[in-house]
Amino acid sequence: MTGLHQRGLAEPAFPDDDGLIHPSLAEALGDDSAVFNVFGEVRVFVPIVAILGELATDGSDKSADMAAVFMTGADGRKALLTFSSVAALEAWNPVARPVPVWGREAAQAALDEGASALLLDLGSEHFTVLELSQ
Template identity: 65%
Template structure:
């Protein structure tokens, strides 16, 4: 209340919504990935910091105890190869993801976060842009390096994973 007028003054709150991780994102392939798609090493060099989409799909659960409707959960998609290893799916754009499955929901994340999720789920790879001409598999040591935040750099003798700031 204001001492002079007896009226209430509006209180100032420091509350607000979290800023989106990718403001203004239009769902197209991240600009840094566009010129390198199809070049395995160049994609790996850009992927950790680039925005990709991890598809989330509905998975039917168990029927309710009273015999009613089944529950549905949302889950990231893991593929299982013939050798039993699993891979997390990721896509460079909403369009490439929708070409794979129009019902999947796109979750935008940095490539490093996708790699960390794959590792946390026990997957040994990421399959990037499944069904596209430029699709590729990121596996084993490359997946571990991406998850750790390492960057693939070109050197005079080839490529090497380097840790920024090290």
């Protein structure tokens, strides 16, 4: 089979992930500065939801896109939602798809999309706003 291109899938970043909160992040919750200090080095979950695309007028199926969830504040600032665990994400929205990412990657993605903050565990007693800067 010389000359054939062998394709392979990339190794998953979190192959044995159980979906539980990272211990360092669990210890930091309740202290915004401590959360900020460990956030970049822990795995978090970004919710992905279906967004209805254009409605079909010819009887064919409608289309949908998958997107990360951003919120816009009253002041116009944009923030990316993140969650510490699958359970925290499911408590917010049980149909959202949890995508595991490093905290630093979530922060960079938020900045790339023009957001100025990350919202960690929206709707929980330890909800935390992480302000971002370029």
